[in-house]
Amino acid sequence: MGNEVEDLILVPFGISMEKQGGPRYSWDNQARGDDFFVIFQYTYRGRGTIEFGGKAYDVPPGHAFIAMIPEASRYYYPPEEKGEWVFSWINFYGDLAFRLWGGLRERGGPVVALAPAAVRLLEALIARARSRAWRDPYEVSGDAYRFYLEVLRHVRPVQRKTAEPLARAIAHLRNHYQTPLRIKEVAALVEMSREHFTRLFFKQMGVSPALFLRQIRLEMAARLLRTTELPVAEVAFRSGFASATQMGVFFKRRNRLSPTLYRRRNRSEAGKPGPKQKRLASAKAIR
The missing domain is CATH 2.60.120.280 (Regulatory protein AraC)
Structure with missing residues (x-):
């Protein structure tokens, strides 16, 4: 691909x-x-x-x-x-x-x-x-x-006027995660203050808007590391991070592996069912 x-x-x-x-x-x-x-x-x-x-x-x-x-x-x-x-x-x-x-x-x-x-x-x-x-x-x-x-x-x-403001905000985060989004601007998009938007978002989603956005970016980074040969700096850019260093800090915190080691481990496991495939198979069996 x-x-x-x-x-x-x-x-x-x-x-x-x-x-x-x-x-x-x-x-x-x-x-x-x-x-x-x-x-x-x-x-x-x-x-x-x-x-x-x-x-x-x-x-x-x-x-x-x-x-x-x-x-x-x-x-x-x-x-x-x-x-x-x-x-x-x-x-x-x-x-x-x-x-x-x-x-x-x-x-x-x-x-x-x-x-x-x-x-x-x-x-x-x-x-x-x-x-x-x-x-x-x-x-x-x-x-x-x-x-x-x-x-x-x-x-x-x-x-x-009847569309859910939170749904519009979530769609905006998912559609524009590659750009340098500011939560204040997303809140303004749905006509809320940053404070009210953050409280409502956390109540509905269980995480802050900033953390939700970071999760989207980390998932995309992991997908690109698994499926492309792009340099880590390019992966960071395409995933919406300001730099490879910034991505590396958050990536290691979530996955307990650096982006380079994560890619190497996933490549070495090629042909074997990884955690994601096992979860998919399990979901198929119990859903």
Whole structure:
């Protein structure tokens, strides 16, 4: 993939026609490990609920929810329901996936209606992901992008005044992490003071806006170190850090390895299932 990794969408797996019911089916999206990914879950029968931005949204038949991990959201089988919730889901990985689906969610909200053509593309995506039918990551990305466009085609924009300020801020952080963002400017974007914005953000996300932004940058740095030959200084620049030195300090604090050693360890483990792959396999088994 080389330097184009940030422009690709990865689709590791999905499940079609899963059936759930009862209070045990509940996912807290702040407690799902270190991976960054998008969940798209479509309802065929029954209904589910997703809590996002301090509100609970119904997910009835013909609709899907969008969740971006990690974040302060939760989806679950509603306690008042009696029948099964039957749904399909698929996960999207990569910076491009975050930018696209984050923008769509900002435009249309966390729950969107799907036209029949989009449902057919979703089912085809899941089938190809499960059979590993793609020839290369570019073909994966092409199919994923076509599905995104078909969903976007029918999204009805929410009124700007009713859009969640925190959701807009999170989307802005995810879409512009490569630039020298200032939290004060992000707060002004959603018409809040820095202090009020920081308090609200921490209450919803469990971390400060600055730490959330740093986590996004560190995840991108780790991805570039694993998948490209870029010099460490270039990795730092593309990940939004002021310098390789600054990135190195935070990277070692989080991963207990320097960026150079992290890259060497991951390259030496090529062909073996690493921690991320093991987590993905585990998630697939229990989700």
